[in-house]
Amino acid sequence: xxxxxxxxxxxxxxxxxxxxxxxxxxxxxxxxxxxxxxxxxxxxxxxxxxxxxxxxxxxxxxxxxxxxxxxxxxxxxxxxxxxxxxxxxxxxxxxxxxxxxxxxxxxxxxxxxxxxxxxxxxxxxxxxxxxxxxxxxxxxxxxxxxxxxxxxxxxxxxxxxxxxxxxxxxxxxxxxxxxxxxxxxxxxxxxxxxxxxxxxxxxxxxxxxxxxxxxxxxxxxxxxxxxxxxxxxxxxxxxxxxxxxxxxx
Numbered sequence: 001x002x003x004x005x006x007x008x009x010x011x012x013x014x015x016x017x018x019x020x021x022x023x024x025x026x027x028x029x030x031x032x033x034x035x036x037x038x039x040x041x042x043x044x045x046x047x048x049x050x051x052x053x054x055x056x057x058x059x060x061x062x063x064x065x066x067x068x069x070x071x072x073x074x075x076x077x078x079x080x081x082x083x084x085x086x087x088x089x090x091x092x093x094x095x096x097x098x099x100x101x102x103x104x105x106x107x108x109x110x111x112x113x114x115x116x117x118x119x120x121x122x123x124x125x126x127x128x129x130x131x132x133x134x135x136x137x138x139x140x141x142x143x144x145x146x147x148x149x150x151x152x153x154x155x156x157x158x159x160x161x162x163x164x165x166x167x168x169x170x171x172x173x174x175x176x177x178x179x180x181x182x183x184x185x186x187x188x189x190x191x192x193x194x195x196x197x198x199x200x201x202x203x204x205x206x207x208x209x210x211x212x213x214x215x216x217x218x219x220x221x222x223x224x225x226x227x228x229x230x231x232x233x234x235x236x237x238x239x240x241x242x243x244x245x246x247x248x249x
Contacts, residue, residue: 024220
């Protein structure tokens with residue numbers, strides 16, 4: 001039985017002035033799939049992620065969510081639905097400094113989903129427990145490590161019950177000893193069947209957790225396939241060159 005396609009991207013372009021950042025991206029995502037996007041800085045990885053949930057509006061192309069067009073012919077349709085269905089976690093945690101962990105996780109639920117505070121707080125407790133922070137619920141961000149703050153940000157996105165989670169280099173701002181705790185949360189989500197797109201420079205994570213790896217360079221998808229194929233036996237010279245720089249052989 002064919003897997004259900006949850007997200008489809010067709011010929012997406014994005015430029016900033018004369019700089020073409022995305023040059024006709026075609027990409028689809030099936031329910032329960034984990035796709036890891038790798039590539040050098042400036043290759044368009046983060047811009048693609050930001051176009052998926054319309055933090056950046058593409059210049060051309062189509063984006064379909066569960067078969068419904070949410071962007072096409074230069075027009076945005078159903079932004080609220082798109083933002084609800086696609087949770088996003090960034091390099092920088094973007095927590096509200098004046099709110100404790102549980103309130104950071106609850107605020108989107110009450111403001112966007114209209115959940116009652118008590119219901120939202122129950123959900124927040126469950127989400128914080130799922131990322132290993134049940135004992136930090138009442139702490140403010142400045143009392144949490146970078147890794148703990150990032151896990152609060154993940155809990156906040158999960159509490160909105162998204163269909164897809166987008167992760168943009170979520171470990172790149174962390175000290176090395178804090179990276180594992182965050183990657184363990186992502187591994188757990190993958191094991192639980194969450195549909196995920198991860199822009200990452202953690203090649204071991206991409207190999208272990210990804211169902212598919214996409215290598216981007218210069219605003220195009222150069223190569224994609226199973227992690228062992230793309231990382232272990234790349235077919236394209238650009239992929240080989242990049243991996244030669246980032247992998248310890």
